[in-house]
Amino acid sequence: MGSMDGTIGLVTGIANDRSYAWFIAKSIMAQGGRCIFTHLPGDKMERRCRKAIEGLGVEDPWLMPMDAASDASMDEVFAKIGEDHGRLDFLVHSIAFADKDWLTxxxxxxxxxxxxxxxxxxxxxxxxxxxxxxxxxxxxxGAMVAMSYYGAEKAVPGYNVMGVAKAALEATTRYLAMELGQAGIRVNTISGGPIRTMSSMAVGGFSQILDWVEQKAPLRRNVTGEDVGESAAWLLSDGSSGVTGQVIYVDCGYSAMGL
Ligand SMILES: NC(=O)c1ccc[n+]([C@@H]2O[C@H](COP(=O)([O-])OP(=O)(O)OC[C@H]3O[C@@H](n4cnc5c(N)ncnc54)[C@H](O)[C@@H]3O)[C@@H](O)[C@H]2O)c1
Structure with missing residues (x-):
């Protein structure tokens, strides 16, 4: 028996099988949860996302394009979820964007x-x-989880405007938790360690960040997608029933260090 048996939820942000969202979906499914998916519009994005989902062993997935920059696109997706499934138990927000010209x-x-x-x-x-x-x-x-990074609270060279946006995401987590708690909806965010993905490779000096964390983190290694996936599944399941409004670090302890 899994901790997410009988639940259904939306996973956003799978670009390929290195995406944090891919690992999160894998862990959710291992706990018995059913995932439905969106991808960034475009044939190439759909192909890549579909291939990654196949790699999770999902045949014939529920998959729709969603551009989160468009209200109409988001409306369409959630209306279709209502029509097709009638409910949602969890939501994974694993998307971010900043013009990479400004991430150096x-x-x-x-x-x-x-x-x-x-x-x-x-x-x-x-x-x-x-x-x-x-x-x-x-x-x-229900329960929701989003993905943040340490650059939200400390200045990380190259992370720049994305760090400012992540600070806003972390504050958003607390305010959403405040308002949605009465509806029994928990809202949390994971501050994940750095891993190589399409988005993270846009951050200038990313390889140095990986090297630095490996030397300095208490666990003396970088985080894996599995580390984050398992923690996210826990935050979306009843195992974390008293946890809301939190930013949970899954970073091999790097954020606990002073130097
Ligand atoms: N990789 C890391 O080192 C790291 C560390 C901490 C937090 N994060 C965060 O994890 C989350 C997932 O990133 P990732 O590293 O897995 O990279 P990724 O490139 O695999 O995923 C980013 C996703 O954002 C989606 N996206 C971008 N703009 C969008 C839009 N307008 N509408 C809908 N989707 C859009 C992309 O399609 C992609 O699927 C992001 O919030 C990222 O900031 C990443």
């Missing part, structure tokens, strides 16, 4: 307004946008 050292001060606004919109506001649409479907309560 020395590129904080001159960040253009539109780059800042887009990073905030896609990486932080969308947690509210999805939560608002998921709420009416979570009639028996």
């Amino acid at each position: 050292e020395g590129k904080v001060t001159a960040t253009p307004r539109e780059v800042f606004t887009q990073a905030m919109d896609i990486s932080a506001w969308t947690y509210m946008g999805m939560a608002n649409r998921a709420k009416p479907l979570m009639t028996d309560g």
